[in-house]
Every structure is written in structure tokens, then in C-alpha cells.
Amino acid sequence: MLEVNSLTVDYLTRGGTIRAVDNVSFSLEKGETLGLAGESGSGKSTLGLSMIRLIPPPGRIVKGEIRIDEVNIVDLPESKMRVLRGRKVAYIFQDPMTSLNPVKKIGAHFVELIRTHEPDTKKEDALERTKKVLGLLGILPERMNDYPHQFSGGMRQRIMIGLGITLNPNLVIADEPTTALDVIVQAKILDLLENLRRVYGMALILISHDLSIILERCDRIIVLYAGNMVEYASSAELHKNPIHPYTQGLLRSIPNIELSDQRLSAIPGSPPNMLNPPKGCRFSPRCRHAEEKCSLMEPSLIDVGNNHFVKCFAADNEGAAVE
Amino acid sequence: MSEIVRVENLVKYFPVQKSLLEQFFARKVDYVRAVDHVTFSIKRGEIFTLAGESGCGKTTTARVLIRLLQPTSGRIFFNDQDITQLKGERLRLLRRKMQMIFQDPYASLNPRMRIGDSIGHPLEIYGIARGGEKVKKVLEVLGKVGLTPPEQFINLYPLNLSGGQRQRVALARSIILEPEFMVADEPVSMIDVSLRTTIIELMLNFRKELGITYLFVTHDLAVAKYISDRIAIMYLGRIIELTDKKTLFNEPLHPYTQALLSAIPVPDPERRRKMIELKGEVPSAIHVPSGCRFHTRCPYAEKTCEEREPDLVPVTPDHLVACHLTRKK
Amino acid sequence: MKEENETRQSILARLIPGFVSLTKHGPSGWMVIIGLAIVVVIVVMTAIAPWVAPHDPIKSNVGPLASPPSWQFPMGTTALGQDMLSRILFGGSTMLQVSAISVLICFVIGVPLGLFSAYVGGNLDKTFSLIIDAVYAFPGLVIAIAIAAVLGPGVVNMALSIAVVYIPSYFRIIRSQVLSIKELTYVEAAKSIGAKWHSILFKYIFPNVVPSIVTVATVNFADAVLTAAGLTFIGLGVSVSIPDWGYDLTKGRELLSNGGWWVITFPGVMIILLALGFTFIGEGLSELLNPKLQR
Numbered sequence A: 001m002l003e004v005n006s007l008t009v010d011y012l013t014r015g016g017t018i019r020a021v022d023n024v025s026f027s028l029e030k031g032e033t034l035g036l037a038g039e040s041g042s043g044k045s046t047l048g049l050s051m052i053r054l055i056p057p058p059g060r061i062v063k064g065e066i067r068i069d070e071v072n073i074v075d076l077p078e079s080k081m082r083v084l085r086g087r088k089v090a091y092i093f094q095d096p097m098t099s100l101n102p103v104k105k106i107g108a109h110f111v112e113l114i115r116t117h118e119p120d121t122k123k124e125d126a127l128e129r130t131k132k133v134l135g136l137l138g139i140l141p142e143r144m145n146d147y148p149h150q151f152s153g154g155m156r157q158r159i160m161i162g163l164g165i166t167l168n169p170n171l172v173i174a175d176e177p178t179t180a181l182d183v184i185v186q187a188k189i190l191d192l193l194e195n196l197r198r199v200y201g202m203a204l205i206l207i208s209h210d211l212s213i214i215l216e217r218c219d220r221i222i223v224l225y226a227g228n229m230v231e232y233a234s235s236a237e238l239h240k241n242p243i244h245p246y247t248q249g250l251l252r253s254i255p256n257i258e259l260s261d262q263r264l265s266a267i268p269g270s271p272p273n274m275l276n277p278p279k280g281c282r283f284s285p286r287c288r289h290a291e292e293k294c295s296l297m298e299p300s301l302i303d304v305g306n307n308h309f310v311k312c313f314a315a316d317n318e319g320a321a322v323e
Numbered sequence B: 001m002s003e004i005v006r007v008e009n010l011v012k013y014f015p016v017q018k019s020l021l022e023q024f025f026a027r028k029v030d031y032v033r034a035v036d037h038v039t040f041s042i043k044r045g046e047i048f049t050l051a052g053e054s055g056c057g058k059t060t061t062a063r064v065l066i067r068l069l070q071p072t073s074g075r076i077f078f079n080d081q082d083i084t085q086l087k088g089e090r091l092r093l094l095r096r097k098m099q100m101i102f103q104d105p106y107a108s109l110n111p112r113m114r115i116g117d118s119i120g121h122p123l124e125i126y127g128i129a130r131g132g133e134k135v136k137k138v139l140e141v142l143g144k145v146g147l148t149p150p151e152q153f154i155n156l157y158p159l160n161l162s163g164g165q166r167q168r169v170a171l172a173r174s175i176i177l178e179p180e181f182m183v184a185d186e187p188v189s190m191i192d193v194s195l196r197t198t199i200i201e202l203m204l205n206f207r208k209e210l211g212i213t214y215l216f217v218t219h220d221l222a223v224a225k226y227i228s229d230r231i232a233i234m235y236l237g238r239i240i241e242l243t244d245k246k247t248l249f250n251e252p253l254h255p256y257t258q259a260l261l262s263a264i265p266v267p268d269p270e271r272r273r274k275m276i277e278l279k280g281e282v283p284s285a286i287h288v289p290s291g292c293r294f295h296t297r298c299p300y301a302e303k304t305c306e307e308r309e310p311d312l313v314p315v316t317p318d319h320l321v322a323c324h325l326t327r328k329k
Numbered sequence C: 001m002k003e004e005n006e007t008r009q010s011i012l013a014r015l016i017p018g019f020v021s022l023t024k025h026g027p028s029g030w031m032v033i034i035g036l037a038i039v040v041v042i043v044v045m046t047a048i049a050p051w052v053a054p055h056d057p058i059k060s061n062v063g064p065l066a067s068p069p070s071w072q073f074p075m076g077t078t079a080l081g082q083d084m085l086s087r088i089l090f091g092g093s094t095m096l097q098v099s100a101i102s103v104l105i106c107f108v109i110g111v112p113l114g115l116f117s118a119y120v121g122g123n124l125d126k127t128f129s130l131i132i133d134a135v136y137a138f139p140g141l142v143i144a145i146a147i148a149a150v151l152g153p154g155v156v157n158m159a160l161s162i163a164v165v166y167i168p169s170y171f172r173i174i175r176s177q178v179l180s181i182k183e184l185t186y187v188e189a190a191k192s193i194g195a196k197w198h199s200i201l202f203k204y205i206f207p208n209v210v211p212s213i214v215t216v217a218t219v220n221f222a223d224a225v226l227t228a229a230g231l232t233f234i235g236l237g238v239s240v241s242i243p244d245w246g247y248d249l250t251k252g253r254e255l256l257s258n259g260g261w262w263v264i265t266f267p268g269v270m271i272i273l274l275a276l277g278f279t280f281i282g283e284g285l286s287e288l289l290n291p292k293l294q295r
Helices: A044-051 A078-087 A106-117 A123-137 A141-145 A153-165 A183-200 A211-217 A235-240 A245-252 A313-317 B020-025 B058-065 B088-094 B115-125 B131-144 B163-175 B193-210 B221-227 B245-250 B255-263 B303-307 B324-328 C002-052 C084-120 C122-137 C140-151 C155-182 C185-192 C197-233 C245-256 C262-288
Strands: A002-013 A016-028 A033-037 A059-068 A089-092 A171-175 A203-208 A220-225 A228-234 A301-303 A309-311 B003-015 B031-043 B047-051 B073-078 B098-101 B181-185 B213-218 B230-235 B238-244 B313-316 B319-321
Touching: A002 A044, A016 A044, A016 A059, A016 A220, A016 A228, A033 A044, A033 A211, A044 A059, A044 A089, A044 A171, A044 A203, A078 A089, A078 A106, A089 A153, A106 A123, A106 A141, A106 A153, A123 A141, A123 A153, A123 A183, A153 A171, A153 A183, A171 A183, A183 A203, A183 A211, A183 B255, A203 A211, A211 A235, A220 A235, A220 A245, A228 A235, A228 A245, A245 B193, B003 B058, B003 B213, B031 B047, B031 B058, B031 B213, B031 B238, B047 B058, B047 B221, B058 B181, B058 B213, B098 B163, B098 C185, B115 B131, B115 B163, B115 C197, B131 B163, B163 B193, B193 B213, B193 B221, B213 B221, B221 B245, B230 B245, B230 B255, B238 B245, B238 B255, B303 B324, C002 C084, C002 C262, C084 C122, C084 C155, C084 C197, C084 C245, C084 C262, C122 C155, C140 C155, C140 C197, C155 C197, C185 C197, C197 C245, C197 C262, C245 C262
Parallel strands: A033 A203, A033 A220, A089 A171, A171 A203, B047 B213, B047 B230, B098 B181, B181 B213
Antiparallel strands: A002 A016, A002 A059, A220 A228, A228 A309, A301 A309, B003 B031, B003 B073, B230 B238, B238 B319, B313 B319
């Protein structure tokens, strides 16, 4: 239901142009979970925000198309886009602490949301729907009259998720939904997202810097580095057969509690300066397999079979170029 | 003297701030019981980890131990010397042997000091080196933390560096005095995943090279498993389990530890472990539950658990657990 | 020794490219440049006045009484026949001196007071804050007038009366900055490496407070200019024998009723320009000096 083709997003800052998302293409079916994995500067948040056309200025989509249920939303007028937001696409923001209105009751958050998008809804019906959603979230209906500060961080994140799915959207984007939360709460939230996804049948994009969560919970994964999609495959395939050196490096740097005597290694160097990124392949300065051509030309996306795509010259051996 | 640090019945309570009106009506003061009778010791040369979720008191314990906060009661020993009441100049001189690395690399460096000056400042404080001699030592330590070429980094300001690099600067500042003991408070949780190992490896190297003992504080048990020798799990201000790393992960005895371990994500799409469900949420540290503070969420809670608080006792000589039920076994 | 030379050199070497780099910082950089240009021009103008002014500014009857701008007297003459152009060239000196001295006094008293009060905290801080807030609660101009009336005319006295009004602002801003910086991690880190209290205050806290001091200082300058003009306007300023824009403002008002616009306008414009110059510097600097965390 979601199709992204050659999406490119730039930020035009005073210091120069930052290409936050560079030529990214992927698709997502109903009921599927896609994970966007990457570290600081990877562009994963920008990519997520593009799906709902909420890229903050000075950012702009400069190329490509985003098709949600066949409709290209890149050039859609803002008035039509506003209708889609919440109804077709929902975005769950990173920080539940500041995303809720502290002077509004929780119930009011939901009711206002429903009645803004479906103005003919009667107040009683809106309240009924709110109670239903709160039930799915594991929140007692009496708490509808409480204010955000009366809830814990984990609960507030659930409320955010609830607000996201209330209008039954086809696509939900969750941006670092568990970052500020403890591991037990984290697991509960991710379980909740999965349950809701099964109940409502929506497509889910999960954005996180925590590769463990992405590997555990997503069907397909995009690994992003400096705005580029460097690897795109199913989670099983990515885990068994990571081809891009960055993906390999990432996997080697995550501790796995089920293994003893792990030897972890770091990726040398630092994340790239996005105002002045490296020439050619942006990962080349840190890549142990880098050759001369890597710093001269950008590699193209190569299909290595098994629905597995890699943007690296090293993958050239068997695959055929897709771009 | 194989014990470098010992903490006995450490308590730290924070009085709850009340509004003027509340103060008027309230009879007593409420306290946040951040650290509630904690006892443990750290062996020389080991990496001892305090682990737990946010609010469990691990960071406060570490800060009190290193005397950045005053304990409400209890005693702290360093090299068999009682440092609990140490003040002023004598406390300051202790700092030379006990250092700390902080969680946020973006906040722990003075934005208006060049990193060479930040790193070299400890040398000036204790009169170890000045001028050219100081610069030499700073360059040397910059090389040790992998910021090479050191001459290029010494005059930079923190804003020119990435998070990972800043944390290395913080590390450099702490080890330039070659301390005996170091507290690391979530040193890698705000750094990119692919760079974390660099910092961890550096810390491990310094242990080998300089014999530094570490108190590591973290909520990330996967990292704890990688780096620690012994781990203490904290819940609501108390240690509820303490043992060596292998035993903790293979045979966790406390129900909270078991639940915690079951919730940790594993980077493997094939393995879906079964998470142990805990009911409710972490209670407030102001109104700590009676008896065993975990009983409100424990799947095995019995009547005793509500009435009496279990002590942290050895189930085997090296495995301490605070739970009535394990003692029965 | 070598290191000290390096530091000195690096300050100078930093200043010049610093100015140039101002242009690259967008509108705030340009504000600072324009503001600086205005102030510098006025200062230079005042400084070279003795050599450049066509007439003695206080000598009366150098030209026809109260005559409008002409080729001979480009800014006209006053009711006493003094040349306005010369008076404009000389007249900024009082204002500049008064504002400079008042900023100096405020700095010397207000900043340390704010620093120590916030750092020490406790009852000392509460006491100082109470006193300062009491002063702050009074309308500024009223205090300035009261003190000026008591002390009498003169540059230093005017500066003092303005300073008293402004010290609370310095105190409050410095104090709030120190209070928040005190809690930051890098100050805690300084404590953890064993730094003594004066090291912490002067190496870690003070340098991070400087940006806000600069901002207050420039606003102080601008306000001092206007207050000095006001004091002179109501007769509490300097003596008649010194050419002063504020004084001309007063005198110009009398002429205005007779249709004479030039005696009040030119000094008025100069006062506004000078205040504007300082304000521009302050506004531009406050935007530039906020260190942006890069993530």
C-alpha cells in the first residue's frame, strides 16, 4: 500500500545544503512491518516524516514520489494532505513527555482528534470510541479525566500510540517509540504495537537506532547510512547474510545476551559531516574493504536475489544493478 | 587489601519539594527513598556493575559513593579508610584517586574550554605538571584514547567533536591522573551503537594497563553482560540480586531479574523469547510498598512477601538474593 | 613562557578573522556589523571633533541667531548663535562618557555580586536577591532623577545614578544564568576532578555567563544614552558650558514653538542613532553567542 520511488530530501541551511535522504526506494504491504535502522545523521527520522509530509523547514522533498494507496502525496496540496494525516497515515512522535498537551485531559485529546477529522461524530460516540481504544491500550476508562502528568512515561507513550491508531489509519510510523523507556516497558509497548497491527491490519514503519528491536520485530529492514539506503532485505535474510560492510559492522557491535564470550568490534571513524559528506560512497572512509573506486563513484543498488538489495560495489559479483 | 571500595547500609533520601500550601497542611515530610540500605564491596581490579531500570537508585548510589552527594546515613570505605564524613581539602585530595565519567558527552565538557585545557586541568589542580610538561602529558593521553593526531585535537572546542569523540575526551580527562577507581555512569548509552565498543574497549584497556577498578552503572543489561565481572541488580533503592555475570545470566534467582532478562531484545529474528509478564508498574519511591518492595508486581508473591522485607543473603557464597522464596529452596 | 605568547597571539589572530566571519552569520552578523559601524563612527566623530569642527561649539554669536540650515551653517544655529554642526560633533562626548562609565560601574559591582550570590546560594543569596529586587521594583527614571538631584550635575554623577538603576538587571541575569549553569554536568565534572571553588567559578561558570553579560551591557549602553538625554532634558545633566545633545534637545524644544525644527531634530537623530547602534550590537550578539549544540 506504500510505494516510495527515488525519494530525495534536502535541508537548505545557512551553512549549505544537507542531503538527508538520498534516492531511497522501497515498498510496504498492508500488515507488514518495516524497520528503518540507522544512527545519528542516517536520515531515518527525515524519511519517516516524509511519509506524512511533516518535514520541518528548511527541509524539502526535492525528488521522487511517495504513493499511499496509489496516490502520490509529494505534490498534494496541503489541504488534501491534512485530510490524509491521521486518517490514512499516522505518526507517533519520539518524545511522549512533550507531545501531549499538559492542560488537556486525556479523554479530550482523543475526542478532539475524532471530531476534528470526522466532524459529524456525536460526542457520545466519540467517547465510546475513546473508551474502546483506551481498553486496547490497557488503560482504565476512568482515567479519561486525568491529565498527562498523572501518567508514567510508559503510559504516555501508549496514549501517543492510541492517538495514532484511533482513526484506523492504513500506515503508522513509530519514531523511536521506546527510546526513553525501560526495557520491560519497552517490550510491552512493542507487543502492544504488534497486537494493534494484527487487530487493525495496518502497515507499520518502525524507526529505531536499536538494531536489536528492529531485528526482533520487523519483517523487512532498511539500513540507512548518511541518507543512503545501503541495505534492504527481510530481517531473516539481513541477519543471516548481511552484505554491506556497514550492516556487518553494526551487527558486530551489538551485544547479544544469549551469547557468551562475544567479541564485539566498533566501526572505526565517526559519523560523516552531512554538510560536507565524503565523495563517492559515503561509508568508504570507514570501510575496511574500500577500494579506490569507492571514493570516486557512488555505487548503485544491486539486487542480490532473495528480495535483498545492497548499495555496494562489493555486492556486484552476483547481483544485477537495479538503478 | 583486596577490597578497594566498601559501602555499608548506604541510605540517601531526598525530601519531596512541597508547595507552600501543601507545607502548611502536611504533618510530616515525605522522602524519595532513592537509596534504601545498600551494602556491597568492590574488589580491586574488577568491573562491578550496578544495573536496573530508571529510578532504581543506581546512579544515586554511584554519586553518593564518590561523594558528589552527601549520604543520609551509612558508611563508605575507600582503601579501608572511612570517607563518609570527609570534607573540604581532604575530600578534594581524594578525588585524585576516584574519578567519574558521565552519561551525556554533550554536557560533561565545558563548552568554552579547549579540550586540551579540559583534559589538562586535573594536572594543574594537583600541581603535577604545568606549561610544556602539561601539554606533553595531554598529547600523550589523547593518543591513548585514540584521538590522533593529538596535535590536531588539542586546540579544538567540544562543539567541533562528535559524541563519541567527546566521550573519549571525558575519558582522557579522567585517566590523566591515573586514578585507582572510576565510576562510569551510563558512559555509552548516548553514543551511536557502532561507536560504543570503542569506548568500552578503551575502558577495558585502561584496566589492564593502569589497574583501574570500575563501578559501571547501566540500564542496558546486554552491555553489562559484555563488560562486567560482577553485577548487582537494583530495584526501588535496594539490591535484590548480586553475583558474577555468568551466574546472573544463566541462573537468575530473583523474579525481577528473571523478568528483566526475559524482556531484553535479542538481535535475532528467529529467536522469540517468552517475556515474563509483570503486572502493574514500578511504584513510586516515595511510597515504597510494605515488606518486599517487589511484591506488588511479583508473580510468586505470598503473604510473607507483603509483611517482611527480605534481606540480601547468600544462597551460595557468591550469589546473594533478597527474596523469601529462594531461601526456601 | 612560550605558551603565553601563543595565547596572546591567538587572541589577536582570532579577532580579525572573527570580524570577517561575522558577515557569514546571516542577519545577526550584519546587525552586529552595522551597530558597530554606527557606534564607531560616532566615537570617531566625537574624538576628531576638536580638529574638524568649523567653530567653537560653545561660542555664541558666531552666526545669526536661530537661523535655519544654510551653506554656511549646515545644521543651523541655536538661539544664542552657536553653530549646530560643531555642537553635534562635540555633543556626543558627554553621552558616550556617561554610558561608558555607568556600564563600567555596573559591571564591576553587578557581575561579581550576581556570580557570588548565585554560587554561594542559601541565605546569602536570598538576602541579596531581596535587596536587589527592592531596588529593581522602583521605576528607573525616578531613582535616576532622585540620585542625580542629590549628587548634582557632572558626568560621573550622572553615570552613578544610571548605574544604580541598572545594577539589578545585571545581578538578576547573571544570577539566573549561574543558577542554571551550576546544575550542569560539566560543573559537576569539574567538582569530580577536584577543582577548587574559584577554579570552578572563573573557569567553568563565568566564561559561560559572558554572552549574557555582553547582551545586558549593550542594552545598558543604549538605555544609558537615553536616560542621560532625559536627565539633561529636565535640567539634571551636565553644566551649560559643555556641548551636549541632551541639552540641545531641551533648548530645541523652546525653539520648536517658533517654528525652528533644526535645534531639536539633529541631536534627537544622533541620540536615536547611538542608542540604535548599541541595540543592534546587543541583538545581533545575543543571537550569535548562543552556543548551538550540534547533534
